[in-house]
Amino acid sequence: MENLYAILPILIKVAVVVAVLLLLPLPLVWLERKIAGHIQQRPGPMRVGWHGLLQPVADGIKLLIKEDHIPSDADRFLFKIAPVVALVPPFVVFVAIPFGEPVEVFGTQLMLSLSNMNVGLLFILAISGIGIFGIILAGWASNSKYSVLGSLRAIAQMISYEIPMAFSVIGVVMLSNSMNMxxxxxxxxxxxxxxxxxxxxxxxxxxxxxxxxxIPFDLPEAEGDLGAGYHTEYSGIRFSLFMLSEYLVVVFLGFLNVILFFGGWHGAPPFVPETVWLLLKVAFFIWVFMWFRFTFPRYRYDQLMAIGWKVLLPLALLNILISGLFMF
Amino acid sequence: MEQQFFILLALVAIGSGLLVVIARNPIHSALSLVACFVQIAALFVLLGSPFLAVIQIFVYVGAIMVLFLFVIMMLDVRKEAHTRFIQNGVMPTFLVLLALASELLLLLSQSSRLHAVMASQRVIVDEPTKHLSLSLFRDFLLPFEVASVILLVALIGAVVLARSEDRTESTQKTTEEAAK
Incomplete structure (x- = not known):
């Protein structure tokens, strides 16, 4: 019984985080379509609900009741588990993300994170790196050339950009002397x-x-030359699982940008709770991501690789060098 | 509790390790290997070294296995699935395995000093990451640097071997990926 009391707060926290993350893509889809609309000087979805607010719900129901189609020569087992595999890492990274200072509830300290681990940042980078497996499985199991091309592009892109990403946070780790979030x-x-x-x-x-x-790096699903990339053959609920994981990655990147570079919950104006302030900053970053999508054209694939290896990686190394010089 | 977890993880690790060899389809083998690596990472957590666990996932699962799959996806997997790994009979392989197994058994039963070597020197430290980095970069700095130089030599060797007359962009990319 005492064991149960010990794990009860963790179970509740996990349930809350999972529920929020599962529902979050609904408003995000609406927001993205609205932003797209207003940037392109049109109102966006307007029909279902007030200013189209219920449009994602309608879309969700449509996706749920659509036929679940599996190509005849597909690797059926891998084809079925690929969307689930794609969904796991975006949820798992939130294990290490803190949402605020510990708060006092019923006389006990309650951490506002699922796990306050020592190697938090490294854990997040590692888990976000294995997010690629869902894409690999989907592309290969579909037995379609567009899917395979999309997932090959995705693999090369993710591997190339993981390196500057990991190197760019070394400066942050040096400043705080810790990998704990x-x-x-x-x-x-x-x-x-x-x-x-x-x-x-x-x-x-x-x-x-x-x-x-x-965008501007969405080559794995460039609809102009690849159909839809790795999820070309997916329909119905399995397709919506891929959509879900893509939106969760955007949310998670917003959190990471704020926590690593924009002070987390620090610097809140008076009367604004810390967690709300953190979420507001994250929302700002999500908005920036969506704004970029409708502002920039897509890069060519060779440009993408050149930017990753010849610009970002040297810059990240330079950043480590400069940080080291200043701290020394 | 720890022991039950160990048994569970070890069983899954051995099972997925077997699948790596048994599975006909190279992609399935590679994915079982991923599962095996994740179990080993969990074993590191059980041993009280979260840093090694995360590095295991980062390097093996996130980088090496992804590159494996990248290469496998370029191959004609259907043809590969039908060719046998050992072409001419299993008898010689079986004999070699038998010899190795008897050697192992002999070593385990006869050697007196083996068990002393195998006994774990378990030291529980407060900050495993800090201790690891201190021993890597202070106590054993020279071996660490030598190892990195050896890796660099291997890397340059790979570049020299893979380099054809015209330096294509793909060669460059693979070597840079290996550099990670």
């Missing part, structure tokens, strides 16, 4: 990391865009 946030109490690490932030932000496969 709570320590990283508390090290920014006086001044946000983006002031010390402008190059690091730039590299991290751009490679984050590429990791999430958002």
């Amino acid at each position: 709570m320590d990283i946030v508390s090290a920014q109490k006086n001044l946000w990391n983006v002031v010390y690490q402008p190059i690091g932030f730039f590299v991290f932000f751009v490679s984050g865009l590429a990791e999430a496969q958002r």
Whole structure:
């Protein structure tokens, strides 16, 4: 019984985080379509609900009741598990993300994170790196050339941009002397990391865009030349699971940008709770990602590789060097 | 509790390890290997070294296996699935395995000093990551640097071997990926 009391807070926290993350794509889909509409000087979805607010719900129901089609020569087992595999890492990374300082509830300290691990940042980078497996499985199991090409592009892109991404956060780790996410946030109490690490932030932000496969780096699903990329053959609920994981990656990148470079929950204006302030900053980053999508054209594939290896990686190394010189 | 977890993880690791060899389809083998690596990472957590566990996932699962799959996807997998790994009979292989097994048994039963070597020197430290980095970069700096130089030599060797007359962009890319 005592064991149960010990794990009860964790179970509740897991349930809350999973529920919020599962529902979050609904408003995000609406937001993305609205932003797209207003940037292109049209109203966006307007019919279902007030200003189209219920449009994602209608779309969701449509996806649920559509036929679940599996290509005849597909590897059926891998084809079926691929969307689920794609969905796991975006949820798992939230294990290490803190949402605020510990709060006092019924006389006990309650951590506002699922796990306050020592190697938090490394864990997040590692788990976001294995997010590629769902894409690999989907592309290969579909037995379609567009899917395979899409997932080959995705693999090369993710591997290339993981390196500058990991290198760009080394400066942050040097400043806070820790890979623990709570320590990283508390090290920014006086001044946000983006002031010390402008190059690091730039590299991290751009490679984050590429990791999430958002425009201008969305070559794995370039609809002009690939149909739809790795999920060409998917329909119905399985397709919507891929959509879900893509939106979760965007949310997770927003969190990571804020926690690593924009002070986490520090610097809140008066009367605004810390967690709300953190979420507002994250929402700002999500908005920036969507704004970019309808502002920039897509890069060519050779340009994508050149940017990753010849611009971002040297910049990240330079950033480590400069941080080291200043700290020495 | 720890022991039950160990048994569970070890069983899954051995099962997925077997699948790596048994599975006909190279992609299925590679994915079983991924499962095996994840179990080993979990074993590291059980041993109280989360840093090694995360590095295991980062390097083996996130980088090496992804590159494996990348290469396998370029091959004609259907043809590969029908060719046998050992072409001419299993008898010689079986004999070699038998010899190795008897050697192992002999070593385990006869050697007196083996068990002392195998006994784990379990030291529980507060900050495993800090201790690991201190021993890597202070106590054993020279072996660490030598190992990295050896890796660099291997890397340059791979570049020299893979380099054809015209330096194509794909060669460059693979070597840079290996550099990770």
